[in-house]
Amino acid sequence: xxxxxxxxxxxxxxxxxxxxxxxxxxxxxxxxxxxxxxxxxxxxxxxxxxxxxxxxxxxxxxxxxxxxxxxxxxxxxxxxxxxxxxxxx
Numbered sequence: 001x002x003x004x005x006x007x008x009x010x011x012x013x014x015x016x017x018x019x020x021x022x023x024x025x026x027x028x029x030x031x032x033x034x035x036x037x038x039x040x041x042x043x044x045x046x047x048x049x050x051x052x053x054x055x056x057x058x059x060x061x062x063x064x065x066x067x068x069x070x071x072x073x074x075x076x077x078x079x080x081x082x083x084x085x086x087x088x089x
Contacts, residue, residue, distance in 0.1 A: 007047035012040060014053045014076075017066045021056075034066055041072040051076035056083050 017037055022030040053076050055064070068088050070077040 006013045007049045010049055012044040012049055012051040014041070014051065014069070016054055016056050017069060018055060020064065020065045022066060034068065037066065038072060040070055041076075045073050053077065053080040054083055055080055 007085050014037065022033060041051065043049075051073050052071075065077075
């Protein structure tokens, strides 16, 4: 029997939720993706889940972070991992 998932055994990882990254979405609306990610972040905060966020090339991208996320979890925003270079998945 499988044990149920628990918030304390999980984490939310947001990778490069920057305005420029949202322009690469081709499977749906960037506005819907933004709303969904804000909802995920709010859920993680409500459940007490840790959140790990990353950003890429912050110094080169002004107006870079997706609006609304910083206000949802200021601690995750302040502790974000700032990467340099380009990610090629």
